Amino acid sequence: MSKLVIEGVSRTFAGVRGGQPVQALQPVDLAVAANDFITILGPSGCGKSTLLRIVAGLEAPSTGRVLLDGNAVTRPGPDRGMVFQSYTLFPWLTVAENIGFGLRERNMSERERSEIVASYVDLVGLKGFENHWPKQLSGGMQQRTAIARALANDPAILLLDEPFGALDNQTRGLMQELLLGIWERRKKTVLFVTHDIEEAIFMASRVIVMSARPGRIKSDVPVDLPHPRHYTLKTSPEFSALKAQLTEDIRVEAMRTAQAQSA
Amino acid sequence: MLRPLHPVPPGTRTVLGIAFFVLFVAFWAWITLGGHVNRIFLADPLSMLKDGWRLLVEDRFWLDILITIWRVFGGFVLASIVAVPIGIVMGAWKPVEAFLEPFVSFARYLPASAFIPLLILWAGIGELEKLLVIFVGSVFQVILIIAVKVGSTRRDLVEAAYTLGATDNGIVKRVIMPANAPEIAETLRLVLGWAWTYVIVAELIGSSSGIGYMIINSQSRLATGQIIFGIIVIGLIGLLSDFAFKALNRWLYPWSLA
Numbered sequence: 001m002s003k004l005v006i007e008g009v010s011r012t013f014a015g016v017r018g019g020q021p022v023q024a025l026q027p028v029d030l031a032v033a034a035n036d037f038i039t040i041l042g043p044s045g046c047g048k049s050t051l052l053r054i055v056a057g058l059e060a061p062s063t064g065r066v067l068l069d070g071n072a073v074t075r076p077g078p079d080r081g082m083v084f085q086s087y088t089l090f091p092w093l094t095v096a097e098n099i100g101f102g103l104r105e106r107n108m109s110e111r112e113r114s115e116i117v118a119s120y121v122d123l124v125g126l127k128g129f130e131n132h133w134p135k136q137l138s139g140g141m142q143q144r145t146a147i148a149r150a151l152a153n154d155p156a157i158l159l160l161d162e163p164f165g166a167l168d169n170q171t172r173g174l175m176q177e178l179l180l181g182i183w184e185r186r187k188k189t190v191l192f193v194t195h196d197i198e199e200a201i202f203m204a205s206r207v208i209v210m211s212a213r214p215g216r217i218k219s220d221v222p223v224d225l226p227h228p229r230h231y232t233l234k235t236s237p238e239f240s241a242l243k244a245q246l247t248e249d250i251r252v253e254a255m256r257t258a259q260a261q262s263a
Numbered sequence: 264m265l266r267p268l269h270p271v272p273p274g275t276r277t278v279l280g281i282a283f284f285v286l287f288v289a290f291w292a293w294i295t296l297g298g299h300v301n302r303i304f305l306a307d308p309l310s311m312l313k314d315g316w317r318l319l320v321e322d323r324f325w326l327d328i329l330i331t332i333w334r335v336f337g338g339f340v341l342a343s344i345v346a347v348p349i350g351i352v353m354g355a356w357k358p359v360e361a362f363l364e365p366f367v368s369f370a371r372y373l374p375a376s377a378f379i380p381l382l383i384l385w386a387g388i389g390e391l392e393k394l395l396v397i398f399v400g401s402v403f404q405v406i407l408i409i410a411v412k413v414g415s416t417r418r419d420l421v422e423a424a425y426t427l428g429a430t431d432n433g434i435v436k437r438v439i440m441p442a443n444a445p446e447i448a449e450t451l452r453l454v455l456g457w458a459w460t461y462v463i464v465a466e467l468i469g470s471s472s473g474i475g476y477m478i479i480n481s482q483s484r485l486a487t488g489q490i491i492f493g494i495i496v497i498g499l500i501g502l503l504s505d506f507a508f509k510a511l512n513r514w515l516y517p518w519s520l521a
Binding site for chain 2: 056057058075076077078080081082084086088090091092093101102104105106133134135149150153159
């Protein structure tokens with residue numbers, strides 16, 4: 001049985017000032033197997049973030065439904081951990097308190113909490129920074145904390161909305177390896193939205209390519225590259241072949257978006 | 264050379280800031296001691312200091328100062344404990360906002376000073392009336408400012424908290440309130456400034472103690488030196504309490520510093 005099932009989910013936004021309603025997402029069907037790492041790749045504005053927010057329960061679909069472990073998603077909950085593109089650490093909490101936020105909401109005792117928090121601080125390599133405020137951290141460290149915060153809740157699925165989009169290229173590469181390393185060690189079902197082709201291939205066991213707005217699934221590409229993956233993989237011939245294929249796919253969509261905007 | 268937006272070194276900044284005070288007092292001394300204005304209407308700086316000293320030593324003016332400080336503090340606390348919870352509730356729950364916002368917006372334009380005759384009828388000319396003047400003058404403003412700040416809580420933080428399993432109650436207690444605490448404290452710092460204005464107005468009418476009372480009393484005796492001394496005392500205490508408040512906020516909310 002699939003871990004996550006997306007059935008005919010679409011999203012239409014009401015028109016602004018009496019204008020035509022805008023369809024952001026055409027009906028999408030997708031089944032995700034447990035412990036799969038799925039990346040959703042698409043040009044900006046294709047509705048991929050909208051799809052992710054619907055899975056998170058932060059937005060309601062106009063049609064269709066989302067099932068996680070057979071239960072319909074109606075509102076956000078701790079079974080769907082999310083990492084956002086913008087830095088969303090709570091600025092009034094330290095790194096450790098941020099990571100423990102979800103556990104605190106569950107009324108877990110201080111002692112149990114600190115044990116779990118310490119293990120996740122370790123997992124994302126933030127030892128020594130437990131008592132720092134978020135504003136004292138670099139962008140990469142903030143996103144590492146955000147990943148630890150989402151994972152500490154032990155969610156059934158981890159949702160990431162362009163989590164490394166605001167980081168510089170070098171940091172981004174390191175973060176990809178860090179997240180993939182965590183996934184390789186502690187299997188987890190992951191839905192990862194990105195517009196970066198290389199990132200989409202490197203992280204994924206399956207890449208879902210989305211079309212230009214209104215978004216729909218254009219292709220579904222399995223990535224059978226071996227694990228554990230090392231950054232040198234990005235220069236291998238197999239990787240390059242996949243990249244060439246997806247670049248072609250996404251280029252057509254990006255051009256369509258550009259034309260739609262200039263029209 | 265003066266160039267737009269070019270920063271000034273810290274030392275120079277201090278010197279320039281003090282220089283204006285010196286110039287101001289020098290000008291004041293020149294027009295008064297030089298005989299350019301009638302001494303009856305404006306005392307010179309030296310007689311002002313002399314009058315002030317006499318007030319403190321002989322007329323026990325420090326008691327008036329303490330009474331005024333107590334009133335400011337009392338009115339401020341009263342307004343804060345009413346306005347902060349209402350503001351938070353209004354900002355967080357939109358139906359409550361829809362219910363109260365129009366009335367509060369209207370009420371904040373009611374001038375506190377015009378309420379003084381009514382407040383005297385209701386509460387007499389005792390301490391309660393002074394506190395109520397400050398209360399009426401600030402409570403509606405504070406409610407609105409806090410409601411707006413709470414209403415503009417970063418949505419991404421709220422969404423993040425929901426995905427971590429927070430309940431609606433948890434969102435209010437552990438996201439909305441801490442997120443806005445520094446700005447609420449900053450708003451209250453402003454209120455303290457208003458309270459100083461309202462308390463003097465309250466003391467000018469129907470009062471028998473306080474800095475404002477001393478000022479209105481000095482007017483009938485044409486003691487302009489005392490009036491000016493009283494005004495300067497208010498300014499200095501205001502400045503000191505402002506510094507103290509700022510320091511307290513910095514200590515309470517170290518995470519919000521840039």
